Amino acid sequence: MGRFVIAVLPGDGIGPEVTAEAVRVLEAVGRRFGHTFEFHEALIGGAAIDATGSPLPPETLERCRRSDAILLGAVGGPKWDDPTAPVRPEQGLLGLRKAFDLFANLRPVRVFPALVGATPLKERVVRGVDLLFVRELTGGLYFGPRQEAGPDGEEAYDTMRYTRWEIERVVRLAARLARGRRKQLTSVDKANVLAASRLWRRVTEEVVRREFPDLALEHVLVDAFAMHLIRRPAAFDVVVTENMFGDILTDEASVLAGSMGMLPSASLGESPPGLFEPVHGSAPDIAGRNLANPIGAILSAALMLRYAFSLEAEARAVEQAVEAILEAGYRTRDIADGETCIVGTREMGEAIAQRILH
């Protein structure tokens, strides 16, 4: 039976509430399957700025370095909301991605049958949707050379830069995942305009044709994909794309799942620790009120079990517990729709944990 060390970075807003439920669920998994999870909390984001002046203090980095995986809540909030301030909560998250070279961000978007009615889309459109986005996470506009506008604010730029090697590694990872699923890989770019996208398309084509000839590969332009994602989401399986496009498209895809609060993510590098966090933000408007949906965080814990600890049966147990609790009618406010039982963050976490134990 395993022993795993997990750094818990609750962060800001609803972060502490949802990570607490993910921890609760991991403890239930430990009890049921006989594993030991050791949790160590550390500061990040706005909370870290307030306490230390830095959004990613050295102690936090050190704590993560000594862990097998990182569980993160969310960062940011109105208190630190000036996007032009020199020190910002998001820098904590971006710093973590860079420090551990977390180049691949996995964002599964699965539509639970119980929630097909909870979306702005018609049921026939979302039924059966099961997508896996693989977003490149340490390159492109996020980390390329940039120039802030000076005090007179005359000009600023960011650079979307990619090297062959950066593209190869994330495409390989996506292709391996596609192999274990429906063997269908969609690469999204803007090759009709961008030089970085032309390189992206060429390298993707080469890697997949050479190393994964069993996969069906298609290239779709990002603008067209943003449309198809809503028109016919069930047509896609694994979708690989660069950092900025992935940021936009995965938030867009959240409408399919009924709520951003449902979506988990895993950010992986060549070696541990990986970072596991819900896709949603810190939602300051509902923070501290037991209203947040903890399922994104709980499903992120499932991804941790699967990708960080190779505990597939345990990951499935969590995912099945979530599915069963949704079937039973439990809903947080964001996914409530008609005759269901509206519960709080804690009650949802407890129900899922109980389900795992029994």
Next chain:
Amino acid sequence: MGRFVIAVLPGDGIGPEVTAEAVRVLEAVGRRFGHTFEFHEALIGGAAIDATGSPLPPETLERCRRSDAILLGAVGGPKWDDPTAPVRPEQGLLGLRKAFDLFANLRPVRVFPALVGATPLKERVVRGVDLLFVRELTGGLYFGPRQEAGPDGEEAYDTMRYTRWEIERVVRLAARLARGRRKQLTSVDKANVLAASRLWRRVTEEVVRREFPDLALEHVLVDAFAMHLIRRPAAFDVVVTENMFGDILTDEASVLAGSMGMLPSASLGESPPGLFEPVHGSAPDIAGRNLANPIGAILSAALMLRYAFSLEAEARAVEQAVEAILEAGYRTRDIADGETCIVGTREMGEAIAQRILH
């Protein structure tokens, strides 16, 4: 009564079919309101590459320069589909935007009552949607310094660069349009990550607070906006954003209107000629088969009447004819849904032109 010279650039795929219907409708407007429109065809895109080797031949540029407005169909197709080729159809379009400094791309997204059932979204979500996107069109990643990957393909980049002046002029134009509508302006950026977006946000804030204090201005991050656009599209009015974000978001928004085939656009500079074209592409799969929806092109002609010729009543007449014909049940294949009358490209154009005349 006016006399207007229009350069018609049919381009590729369904381009010639849909521009023919827009011309038919303009002729009907001319007859009804007593204007003279003089049309001159010229080559662009793949058709121009085949004929001259260049996607934007000098004669085409010259023809446009001597016109009051440009009507364009679409460019591109499988024949020229290698995005890594040195000469590509899209360069014709991008070249035109740059040559006439068409910095503001207006993309209205209006949901016609007759089509609320034709979208993947629930009726309550799309009913009453009436958005106007203003996309910056000559800056950012599209035109910033770039480096193509060399033959060994090791590295490539594009630059998202904005100057204060580029932001000011497009925001001003958007704010003026917002003033004539619901006085609500949404600016979309990624200021929590990008330096260019931080400048965008700061300049937008300054221009609107100083020159348009009567407008309600909100800033939304591009990832969140991609979600809200589907969840609550009726909450927005005028949306201004940079080039690449605008490209993605306006294609995404097309799902609200039932089909990309419904959407028009106007690209405007400081002085004529402006460029008017449907948002859809060349749709090679249905080209030459009388299947394309000409409404995007016809509504682009309406935008030409409004923005290039200041013929507001004439523009309205076209828009009302489109609405009436949709109410009467006419549908091209892309918007057909249930008991309606499926017609071809020509029949749709004729019906709308007839409606204007009677």
